[in-house]
Amino acid sequence: MSAIEDMALSDEALEAWLAVKTNRRPLVRTMSALDGFVTAAVIGPPFPDPQYWICPAMGLPYDVLANGTELEHAVFASVAKVHNRINETFFDKPEEYAPRFTEKADGGIDPRPWCRGFYAAINLNLRAWKPLLNRSGIHHGLLLPILAYCVDKKGAPVLGKPRPGPETAHFFENEAYLDITLVVPAIKELYDPMRRAGYE
Template sequence: MSGFDEIALPDEALEAWLAVKINRRPLVRTVSALEGFVTAAVTGPPFPDPQYWICPAMGLPFDVLTNGTDLELAVFAAVAKVHNRINETFFNRPHEYAPQFATKSDGGIDPRPWCQGFYAAMNLNMKDWKPLLNRSNIHHALLLPILIYCVDKKGLPVLGKPRPGPDTDRFLEHEAYLDIALVVPTIKELHDPIRLARSR
């Protein structure tokens, strides 16, 4: 276990930290959204440095590793721990990957926070995500099971207003999110050559 693992906040404390409405303005507000955000960071176009996405995600100062409080360092360590877990799963057991969706009060699955977190990470690195957002790109469909649950800064559906009706409601409630576990590993495969090139 690394030193970071030892100081990392547990999920419950991390969720409470994210829920506090103060000036730090994290890009995610729940652990499920954080899972989606980190998954995008792991599988999408690479960031130059982990601090470039961890700090905005959590509303931490960019000098957190040198001047952060003990609590801020524990938050940073918690995100690094999530990153390492997801990255290790893709590296060693990709067939076991499963998104960590939120659970509704009735026990149902709520993919929206996870998807919104994934989309928040995309927005932080939108220039590099742009090719995959192009509808003429044959890989564009990989993002659809995620973006169908996302809204933009104005609260509007990213993919446009869905067709009203019970079939659409049923699809969104019980089916669309099932494809996310299938598309995310492929998204990673598309970006692996970029990661490899930048690591050399």
């Protein structure tokens, strides 16, 4: 077991920590949202330092590694563990990648927390994501299945109000999110050269 895995909290303990209402103000509040956030950090334009996204995602101070508590170190390690899992999946078995969506009580899927976590990461690195956010851009369509479930700071749908009616409701409830598994690898491929350049 690695030092990170040894330090990390269980998923249940980490989600409980996220759910506590404090002044930390993390950008994510559930494990599904964290999975979406970390996926964006793994596949999208790179951050210059992991602390630049892990700390705001979890509401941790930027000096957490030097001055944080034991629990804060465990939280940081927990996010690093999620990052490593997603990164290793893409590297070793990309065909096995699957977003960690929330499961409803009736057994259905709720993709909103995952998508909103992904969108929170985009907003943290907005300039680098702008080519995909440009609605007239050739690659904007890759974000549509994700942005379809996102809202802005005022709670309005990012893509505008959907067309009313049962067919639209059925599409968002049962179909739209299925394309997320397809677009995530395509987004990763798009940003792979930028990430490789950062490692050279």
